[in-house]
Every structure is written in structure tokens, then in C-alpha cells.
Amino acid sequence: MKRVLVARQDNLGDVLLAGPAIRAIAAHTAHVTLLAGPHGAAAGELLPGVDEVRVFRAPWIDPEPPPLTRASVEALAGQLAGFDEAFVFTSFHQSPLPLALVLRMAGVPWIGAICEDYPGSLLDLRHRVPGDPPEALRMLSLVQAAGYSLPAGDDGRLAVRRPLPDVSALTGIGDYVVVHPTASVPARSPSPVHSGRIADALAEAGHRVVVTGAAPEGMRADVDLSGRTTLPELAAVLAGAEAVVAPNTGPAHLAAAVGTPVVSLFSPVVPAARWAPFGVPAALLGDQHAPCRGSRARTCPVPGHPCLDGIDPAEVVAAVEELAKAPSRRITA
16 A cells, blocks of 8 residues: 655644545545644644654745755655655645645656646646635645545544543543643734633633643633643643634644634634534634734734724633533544
């Protein structure tokens, strides 16, 4: 059977969203290698169907790109030799063609990618996806176009390897709501002050608040796990929560991958249709028609950050309490 390389070289959440496509490939091949960037490699280790993770910091993808050198490209080509097929997954604003060129240099005989630009002889499958489907389905459609299908019984949602670690010593006793207040892109997070207001409102409504990620100074929390969890431990903490409150960031997708409902504090700098939590009950909060819409801004360009800081904390509490009733848990090996 074939050895297949799958590339997704950006962030943790992007790698998690590639999970359904990777499982479809893995169901019909002998070995799947994920080529990830340094920000997403740990997520690859959690994905069912991934046999090996290799890391390359791509100068054409990474937000802090290293210099492109002949030596680094030749070393990468050496890593990529010997695969029968390769799929290059990219976001809508990224090009698969730089990596496709290196794959051709490595002698990979078949390469597929979603690509709007003319690929010449760099791609064997140039797939196009109309509209704004969820990113997980967009990537899945590429491998389906190549003839790969999900195995029987696979619901096509996000998933992680089980079992997850026992984190009861971290979370303590009793039900809890996770608040993950930050994202790697500042424009996608509420301000620290507003995140504190949301945590306060949840606590005042009687919820035990567990904070993950990086809690702003003075933020109210029954349990502060800022910087205290590995990625598998974070997955387990999210899996045990009634609901997760988070901006558009990797842990929101990790919550979806463990079946936990998400209150998504979503800045419209990128389309929610593509990037909202996939496959679980979710509440999308935030002004999706704010002036920053579609800008892909990394720092909020609008004074006062109204798209997220305009969210009423009481609305977050109501969304948590509604989602906590939703049956969403499932176990995926």
C-alpha cells in the first residue's frame, strides 16, 4: 500500500481541522506522515491516522518566516523523498505551490492541492472549492476528489487519540466551565478587561471557572491552569468541561475534537463560515458585520475592539447554560 505525505504547516487549530481528511487517507493507505510547522506539530501527534510527524518551518507560511535558503530547501527535499503521494493543505489565502515545487524536487510522483493559481506541472490534482465551506470539509473534499473516503462509522467530525490523561488533580472536584481568553492573533481575542468581565459573570452565575491558556492579571478563576498543561492534558481538561468559552483559536477546535460545546467569541477578521468550531454544538458571539470584517488583521483596527468587547457577559452565561444541556460527548479512538 501507498505511503502518503499530508502537509498542513500553520497552527494547532489548522492541523486539527485536517483530521477528517487524514483519517480518510489513513483508511486506505499503509502509512501517513504529517508535515507540520512548529506551531501545529503537537496537534499532529494527537490525530488518529497519523503515523509520523515531521516539522518544517515554511518561509511561505509561518507568521515569523525564517530566511529561505538553498540549504534548507535541499534538506526539506531530502526529507520528502520516498512518498508515493502528497496532499498539500493550505488556507484560502495561502499557496500550495512552493511546497509542491519542493515535492517535485524530491521526486514525489503525485501531488494534490486546492489551488486557484495556475500550477503548471506542479500538481496532478488541482482541486477547486466554491463558496465558504467549513475548513474541515474543504480539506476533506480534496482527498475525496482523489478517491479517498472516510471509513464506515466515521462521522467526519474532529477527533483526537484516546485515552486522554487523567487531569482530575488539575481540575478538582465538580462541574466546570473552561474560559480560554487568548489567541495567538490579538485581534481575535477580547481585551483582558473584558475577558475578566466574562469570567466574573460566569462565577456570579454559579459556575466553577477553570482558566486555560494565559489568564490576564487579576482574572477571576476557581482554577488557573495558565501554562500548566501539555496539549494532551489540555485536551482532557476541555473534554471534562460543561462548555468552553474561547475566541477563534486552536483550543476552540481542540474542544470540538473532544466533543465539548463551544461558546465562540468570534472576531470577523476571518470568515466564521470557515473557522467556527466544527461538528459540536456551538454559539457564535461577536459582531460579524464589524468594520474589521474579512480584513485578516492581526491587531484590531477599530478603536475599542467592538466586535468582541461589545459582547454582553450575560449573553455568554446564557449561551453556556444552553449549550451545557446539549448531548455532544463521544469517544473516538
